[in-house]
Amino acid sequence: MIVGYYPGCSLTGTGKEYDMSLRKVLSLLDVQVEEINDWCCCGATSAHATNHLLSVALPARNLMLAQKQNLNELLAPCAACYNRLIGSKHEISHNADLKKKVEFVLEEDFNSSTEVINIVQLLQKVGKEKIKSLVKVSLKDIKVACYYGCLLVRPNAVTKFDDAENPTSMEDIISATGALTVEWNYKTECCGGAHSIARKDIVTFLSKNILDDAKLNGAHVIVVACPMCHSNLDMRQRAIKKLYPSHEEIPVLYLSELIGIALGLNGKELGINLHFVDAINLLQMVKAEM
Amino acid sequence: MSTHHSANTTLSNEIFSNTSLNVLQCYQCGKCSAGCPVRNFMIDAPNQVVRYVQLGFDDKALTSSTIWICASCQTCSTRCPQNFDIAKFMDAMRETALNKGIKPSExxxxxxxxxxxxxxxxxxxxxxxxxxxxxxxxxxxxxxxxxxxxxxxxxxxxxxxxxxxxxxxxxxxxxxxxxxxxx
Known part of the structure; x- marks a missing residue:
């Protein structure tokens, strides 16, 4: 299976362990990734919050690059990139006036037949059975809280992916590793996203609620599919601990890292040592190596 | 978008022509504000900002810190019984405020x-x-x-x-x- 790959900016920096782990896991699952040549940033929150045309044109350029590489499917592992790519495509195809403006900006006709998919959708295509057949380390002793955040599922009319209020597709994939998944209340609550720098107080408040609910429901680990969610939930536990000294840390892993552990990769290969919250105890619970 | 646009105030017309968002679609049920994760960091609730625009209080709406505190999580848009895309409305408000040179409180x-x-x-x-x-x-x-x-x-x-x-x-x-x- 060959799939187009749009890593996005975070996966080359703050979320580089997501890229590391994903590439290794996909190669074990016989998925070949073909990166888009000279892709540019999707504009993320800052573009759509301040300049609508720009926020559609930047993803449109990347979609056109994918089109030129004849990619049928394009994986955007970052939930924010996924949302911007699929959202722009949707808007352009439903608004002829906007399409004209985008074509004026890009100086070429826009057409995109590439299907934009997120990481859960790719793993669904790979299939639970395939993952199961390759499991080397059973995760049966750990309980996982699957965190979807905002941008994998919303708006549902655009993503057409899972249920916007109570998604369950990540739980279904994870069941292939033997891990148990917990029922909890905050799987689609916002972590504060791009407020991480300008309004850290908002992010620490929202993230603390998410972390607490996961722990309250018995989770040993939170699994995410977004580098922005990851840095808010993992790195910001430092700031949370300062504000609430009784806060007990809980590790936060990317979906690709959790699956990587089950497929027998060690913590370093997956970049788990790059997190702020230590996951050594978690790895010991399943007798995996750091 | 079947409702006819008739708020006919400066800002509501501008928002409508730029985004096709009709503020009159909102019937002020407040569901957006009830589910907003950052409501308690705001002074004006999200539906109040929409109300300002409906009534023509353009300055009040454009200077409200709410439009900048919105985290773009889209919970509101997902739940709105009238399918009013309030997250997109907040984007349009920020862009309009910037284009008008209004100094944001945030x-x-x-x-x-x-x-x-x-x-x-x-x-x-x-x-x-x-x-x-x-x-x-x-x-x-x-x-x-x-x-x-x-x-x-x-x-x-x-x-x-x-x-x-x-x-x-x-x-x-x-x-x-x-x-x-x-x-």
Whole structure:
């Protein structure tokens, strides 16, 4: 299976362990990734919050690059990139006036037949059975809280992916590793996203609620599919601990890292040592190596 | 979008012509505000800002901190019984406020967005150190994140040098031609 790959900016920096782990896991699952040549940033929150045309044109350029590489499917592992790519495509195809403006900006006709998919959708295509057949380390002793955040599922009319209020597709994939998944209340609550720098107080408040609910429901680990969610939930536990000294840390892993552990990769290969919250105890619970 | 647009105030007309969003679709049930994760950081609830626009209190709406505190999580848009895309409305409000030169009460958020987009315009991709440098110089929040920044550098999560795209021209052109937003 060959799939187009749009890593996005975070996966080359703050979320580089997501890229590391994903590439290794996909190669074990016989998925070949073909990166888009000279892709540019999707504009993320800052573009759509301040300049609508720009926020559609930047993803449109990347979609056109994918089109030129004849990619049928394009994986955007970052939930924010996924949302911007699929959202722009949707808007352009439903608004002829906007399409004209985008074509004026890009100086070429826009057409995109590439299907934009997120990481859960790719793993669904790979299939639970395939993952199961390759499991080397059973995760049966750990309980996982699957965190979807905002941008994998919303708006549902655009993503057409899972249920916007109570998604369950990540739980279904994870069941292939033997891990148990917990029922909890905050799987689609916002972590504060791009407020991480300008309004850290908002992010620490929202993230603390998410972390607490996961722990309250018995989770040993939170699994995410977004580098922005990851840095808010993992790195910001430092700031949370300062504000609430009784806060007990809980590790936060990317979906690709959790699956990587089950497929027998060690913590370093997956970049788990790059997190702020230590996951050594978690790895010991399943007798995996750091 | 079947409802006829008839609020007929300056801002509601502007929003409608730029985005096709009709503020009269909102019947003020307040469900958006009930589910808003950042409501308690706001003075005006999200539905109140829509109400201001419905009634023609344009300045009140455009200067409300609510439009900048909105985290763009889209919970409101997902739940609105009238299918009014309130998250998109908040985007349009921010853009309109910026185009009108209105000073946002949440200056730091605006400076963050500006600094972020500057990196993209110059490098084609996000450059975190440049972003932090530009943002700190503008806001003078110089000591922010000293508890995590050195470790991020050590872990290689903050790139010292920008990751430039090979060909910077197309991205610069997109920025130049998108200036002025929807107009």
């Amino acid at each position: 200056k730091d958020s605006m400076e963050f967005h500006k600094a972020f987009l500057n990196q993209i315009e110059n490098h084609g991709r996000a450059y975190e150190l440049g972003l932090v440098r530009d943002y700190k110089l503008k806001t003078l929040n110089l000591m922010q994140d000293v508890e995590v920044a050195p470790e991020m550098l050590m872990k290689g999560k903050l790139n010292i040098l920008p990751h430039n795209v090979k060909d910077k021209k197309p991205v610069k052109k997109i920025f130049a031609k998108s200036k002025g937003g929807r107009k």
